[in-house]
Amino acid sequence: MPQDELRFQYPLLALKFPDDETFASFYPGQNSALLTQLKNSVVGSGEPVLYMWGESGSGRSHLLHALCSEVDERGDSVAYIPLHHHQGMSLDIFENMENMSLLCIDNIDAIAGNKKWEKALFDFYNRWVDNKEQRSKGASLILCANNLPKQLGIKLKDLVSRLEWGACYHLEPLNDEEKLGALQLRAELKGMKLPVDVGRFLLNRLSREMDLLLNTLDRLDNASLEAQRKLTIPFVKEVLAL
Numbered sequence: 001m002p003q004d005e006l007r008f009q010y011p012l013l014a015l016k017f018p019d020d021e022t023f024a025s026f027y028p029g030q031n032s033a034l035l036t037q038l039k040n041s042v043v044g045s046g047e048p049v050l051y052m053w054g055e056s057g058s059g060r061s062h063l064l065h066a067l068c069s070e071v072d073e074r075g076d077s078v079a080y081i082p083l084h085h086h087q088g089m090s091l092d093i094f095e096n097m098e099n100m101s102l103l104c105i106d107n108i109d110a111i112a113g114n115k116k117w118e119k120a121l122f123d124f125y126n127r128w129v130d131n132k133e134q135r136s137k138g139a140s141l142i143l144c145a146n147n148l149p150k151q152l153g154i155k156l157k158d159l160v161s162r163l164e165w166g167a168c169y170h171l172e173p174l175n176d177e178e179k180l181g182a183l184q185l186r187a188e189l190k191g192m193k194l195p196v197d198v199g200r201f202l203l204n205r206l207s208r209e210m211d212l213l214l215n216t217l218d219r220l221d222n223a224s225l226e227a228q229r230k231l232t233i234p235f236v237k238e239v240l241a242l
Contacts, residue, residue, distance in 0.1 A: 021065040025189055027182035030172040037169065038063055041102065042070045044138020047167040049128075051143045054171030057209045060144050063171070064104040067142065076101035076136065084110040086117055094124035098131040101139050108145040108163070112153040122159040141166070176203055179210065183217055187231075190221050198231050205242055216240070 028035050040046035054060050064080060071078045077100045081093060084107040097103050111117035128141055145152055149163035174182060180199045187194035194217070206216060223239045224231055236242070 018065055020186070020189070021062045022069065023063075023066045025186060026059060026062055026066060027174065027178060027185050029174045029178040029182075031169075034169040034171060035063075037167065038067050038142075041067060041138075041140040041142065042074070044101075044136075044140075046138075046140050048132075048139065049141045049143070049166030051145075051149070051163055051166050051168045052171055053145050053147055053168070055173055056146060057211050058171045058173050059210065060146075060171055061106055064106055064142060064144060068102065068104055071102045078102040078104075080104045080106065082106045083108055083117070086111055086114075091116060091120045094120055094127075097124060098127040099135060101136050102142070103128075103140075104142045104144065106144045108143060108154075109147065109152045113155055115155065118154055118156040118159050122156055122162060125159070125162045174210065176208070179203060179208065179213065182210065183213060186214060186217055187221070190217075192221055192224060192231065194231055198233055198236055201233050201236060206240075 023035070023039060026035070034052065037046050037050060041050070052060060052063070061082075068078050068080045079097055079100050079102075081089075081097075081104070083105060105121070108121070111121065143163060143166070148168070149160045152160075154160050154163075180196070180203060183199050183202070184194045184196075202213060202216065206212060220231060220236060220239060224235070227235075229235050
């Protein structure tokens with residue numbers, strides 16, 4: 001099916017993924033093996049089915065966005081289905097998705113216990129397996145949730161079994177030193193310098209959730225540009241009223 005036709009049928013395909021959520025901006029920490037597998041998927045040599053799980057804030061959606069962006073830019077068919085928005089979706093969202101070069105299904109935990117959605121995902125998975133010969137070589141299905149399949153609370157046991165079929169990777173959370181590295185990497189990509197002492201100050205004074213830390217870094221970047229000042233602890237205290 002031509003890419004333009006796929007885009008017409010599925011609005012999610014036209015989704016513009018965040019410019020700052022790329023492989024280059026993802027700090028791997030202890031996740032180098034997973035990152036390698038996902039990058040292999042971009043070039044069509046990754047696992048045909050990969051299940052990725054990790055705690056909130058571990059960067060699951062970041063990696064899926066990065067993966068989708070690269071495959072989309074290559075011109076192949078790609079879809080991203082964020083199931084935490086399933087209440088605003090129709091069950092037929094999975095129709096013909098077995099034809100995709102890449103399909104990423106995020107936050108499967110959001111539909112746990114919902115019989116209709118569990119059945120829709122189960123039926124899709126079976127079509128994906130059955131349609132192997134019809135898809136382009138190297139097509140990948142990436143499934144994502146906040147825990148292992150058996151720990152999601154899914155009632156349909158056959159779906160749990162399907163989710164366990166592929167390669168499984170735990171997205172390891174970053175420790176404090178790795179979070180500092182991640183903040184410095186994001187700062188560098190923004191063209192700013194985050195001194196070690198300022199980074200450690202942020203980690204000590206703020207929540208250690210990466211989403212909050214990165215949003216705070218964006219705020220500091222804007223304030224630094226506006227005030228034409230470097231990031232120092234006194235300046236950070238002033239901006240954040242700490």
